[in-house]
Amino acid sequence: MCSSYARAHSLMQWQLTARYTYPKSPHPMATVNAPSTHTLVLPHSLALDGGQELDRVELAHETYGTLNADGSNAILVCHALTGDQHLASPHPITGKPGWWDRMVGPGKPIDTDRFFVVCANVIGSCLGSTGPASIAPDGRPYGMRFPVITIRDMVRAQVALLDALGIGRLHAVIGGSMGGMQALSLAANFPDRAERVLAIATTARHSAQNIAYHEVGRQAIMADPAWQGGEYYGTGQTPDKGLAVARMAAHITYLSEAGLTGKFGRQLQDREAKSFGFDADFQVESYLRHQGLSFTDRFDANSYLYITRATDYFDLAEEHGGRLVDAFAASQARFCIVSFDTDWLYPTAESRNIVHALNATAARVSFVELSAPYGHDSFLLDVPALDRVVKGFIQG
Amino acid sequence: MNDTLRPDLAVIANHIPTGSRVLDVGCGEGELMAVLSHGDKVDVRGIEIDPEEVERAVSRGLSVMQGDANRDLAAYPDDAFDYAVLSQTLQTAERPDLMLDELLRIGRKAFVSFPNFAHWRMRWALVTTGRMPVTRHLPVTWYETQNIHHVTVNDFREMLRKKGVAIERSWFFSGQHEISARCSNWRAEYAVYLLSR
Numbered sequence: 001m002c003s004s005y006a007r008a009h010s011l012m013q014w015q016l017t018a019r020y021t022y023p024k025s026p027h028p029m030a031t032v033n034a035p036s037t038h039t040l041v042l043p044h045s046l047a048l049d050g051g052q053e054l055d056r057v058e059l060a061h062e063t064y065g066t067l068n069a070d071g072s073n074a075i076l077v078c079h080a081l082t083g084d085q086h087l088a089s090p091h092p093i094t095g096k097p098g099w100w101d102r103m104v105g106p107g108k109p110i111d112t113d114r115f116f117v118v119c120a121n122v123i124g125s126c127l128g129s130t131g132p133a134s135i136a137p138d139g140r141p142y143g144m145r146f147p148v149i150t151i152r153d154m155v156r157a158q159v160a161l162l163d164a165l166g167i168g169r170l171h172a173v174i175g176g177s178m179g180g181m182q183a184l185s186l187a188a189n190f191p192d193r194a195e196r197v198l199a200i201a202t203t204a205r206h207s208a209q210n211i212a213y214h215e216v217g218r219q220a221i222m223a224d225p226a227w228q229g230g231e232y233y234g235t236g237q238t239p240d241k242g243l244a245v246a247r248m249a250a251h252i253t254y255l256s257e258a259g260l261t262g263k264f265g266r267q268l269q270d271r272e273a274k275s276f277g278f279d280a281d282f283q284v285e286s287y288l289r290h291q292g293l294s295f296t297d298r299f300d301a302n303s304y305l306y307i308t309r310a311t312d313y314f315d316l317a318e319e320h321g322g323r324l325v326d327a328f329a330a331s332q333a334r335f336c337i338v339s340f341d342t343d344w345l346y347p348t349a350e351s352r353n354i355v356h357a358l359n360a361t362a363a364r365v366s367f368v369e370l371s372a373p374y375g376h377d378s379f380l381l382d383v384p385a386l387d388r389v390v391k392g393f394i395q396g
Numbered sequence: 397m398n399d400t401l402r403p404d405l406a407v408i409a410n411h412i413p414t415g416s417r418v419l420d421v422g423c424g425e426g427e428l429m430a431v432l433s434h435g436d437k438v439d440v441r442g443i444e445i446d447p448e449e450v451e452r453a454v455s456r457g458l459s460v461m462q463g464d465a466n467r468d469l470a471a472y473p474d475d476a477f478d479y480a481v482l483s484q485t486l487q488t489a490e491r492p493d494l495m496l497d498e499l500l501r502i503g504r505k506a507f508v509s510f511p512n513f514a515h516w517r518m519r520w521a522l523v524t525t526g527r528m529p530v531t532r533h534l535p536v537t538w539y540e541t542q543n544i545h546h547v548t549v550n551d552f553r554e555m556l557r558k559k560g561v562a563i564e565r566s567w568f569f570s571g572q573h574e575i576s577a578r579c580s581n582w583r584a585e586y587a588v589y590l591l592s593r
Contacts, residue, residue, distance in 0.1 A: 334459060355461055359471035362417075364441060367461035368450045388455040396457020 060128025061120035065112035078175030078182035126300035144230035172196035176379035203350035217246030244292030256342035256375030422485035426453035514548035
């Protein structure tokens with residue numbers, strides 16, 4: 001990657017995290033309810049699982065719809081690993097529709113005519129909330145001085161946001177993948193804060209395989225000389241190559257083998273024959289390289305380290321004395337757990353594990369394994385059955 | 397209120413008091429659950445093995461989990477429910493006797509309904525044709541049917557006697573109509589039992 005691009009990218013990260021000035025969206029009218037991102041500065045420091053405290057925590061968030069008089073129609077949507085607060089509004093960098101635009105909006109399954117929908121960028125991220133690229137109290141970016149955070153820390157910040165918005169008890173908390181972990185964590189650690197918990201394509205703990213894939217990504221970033229021990233901010237270099245490789249490896253885990261085969265097979269990219277070299281001969285190589293490269297436009301490498309770490313540390317049972325049942329013992333919420341038959345990152349067995357723990361507390365729980373061809377990413381894609389389940393569950 | 401329900405389900409719905417906690421095992425799309433949960437008078441959940449039926453039930457706002465009752469009942473604690481309901485599912489269980497044990501472990505009482513294989517039409521078909529009966533109530537050929545443990549009213553009673561399970565009430569049906577208990581092993585196409593430990 002050329003250095004001028006890297007500098008521009010680095011500068012953009014600085015602007016994003018330091019001043020929250022977003023580039024103007026190329027599709028400002030893409031949705032009718034495109035709100036602007038607001039940033040809340042938490043009024044108190046955030047005590048973290050790692051024992052440290054984080055001061056002046058900023059939370060970039062968007063809201064859709066109107067909070068009713070008694071504050072009972074709020075839905076918190078938690079985003080996945082590299083997601084953001086642009087739930088149903090165009091992404092300021094890519095210009096693409098919000099990541100769950102198909103699910104959230106007027107008349108959509110999460111109906112913003114009826115519900116007040118909140119989505120915040122998680123702490124540790126780089127899209128406006130406090131993370132390793134943010135400016136520490138000493139005026140320099142945190143870099144690796146940023147404390148290691150957990151899913152529960154993310155949820156603590158989300159709950160502080162709810163407090164600030166005047167939301168006592170959520171109508172529902174909803175999330176897929178890492179968002180589902182936050183939904184489960186909120187149910188376990190703040191049992192009075194949500195009436196309904198919808199956790200999609202997720203797990204109650206990261207498996208050895210999950211951790212292993214994340215470690216490949218982290219090592220790719222840290223092996224990039226441009227990473228510079230995490231102190232790359234303002235140096236004109238960012239570890240884009242390492243971050244791109246990390247994304248490539250992770251991206252494979254989001255898709256199904258059948259999906260990859262169906263989309264690419266062994267088809268060659270813009271050529272008649274193999275090159276007997278190491279260009280992207282195969283379409284799947286070209287696709288992955290594009291996925292990796294474009295990811296570096298919108299994501300900070302250190303944030304990737306911190307957020308993957310948070311998911312690896314996630315073990316809801318461990319937090320509650322080793323028994324998952326005990327994690328949900330205080331909850332009176334209704335739960336809905338959804339898995340996908342082609343998701344091998346968080347396979348159905350992980351969801352069943354959650355469901356059995358909920359059954360043991362006699363919680364009101366729904367569980368369905370939906371059939372969809374897209375692997376883990378199914379929760380973001382066109383799966384009409386998911387739309388019906390989400391709509392039915394939050395209105396039931 | 398239960399005019400549209402299958403007669404055995406209507407009997408069950410009419411005999412579950414307000415405020416009960418109910419588990420409907422093999423709930424399908426949740427026909428019984430929808431009636432029971434109307435007005436939130438009964439706290440009812442379901443288990444169903446067919447993912448499409450589960451999806452339709454959850455989409456109606458019902459609490460249904462996709463699962464295999466042969467295995468997944470084990471996750472529930474003792475006395476989790478006032479009533480466990482097993483409607484037209486007993487004969488599909490891997491071990492109907494063990495499933496009955498589970499029903500009466502997690503529920504204080506259990507409603508069980510099943511088709512009676514000793515109904516006179518079954519007997520007549522078997523005697524006259526020498527082949528496994530295919531009737532309006534058991535409409536599937538022997539190789540396609542999910543009914544792997546055909547049972548008669550008398551067989552069921554014998555199992556209850558051996559297990560020491562108490563019969564609180566029973567209902568018998570022919571077609572859409574309730575009939576008396578007289579000669580029920582001949583006359584009933586299907587039966588509903590309310591059982592307790």
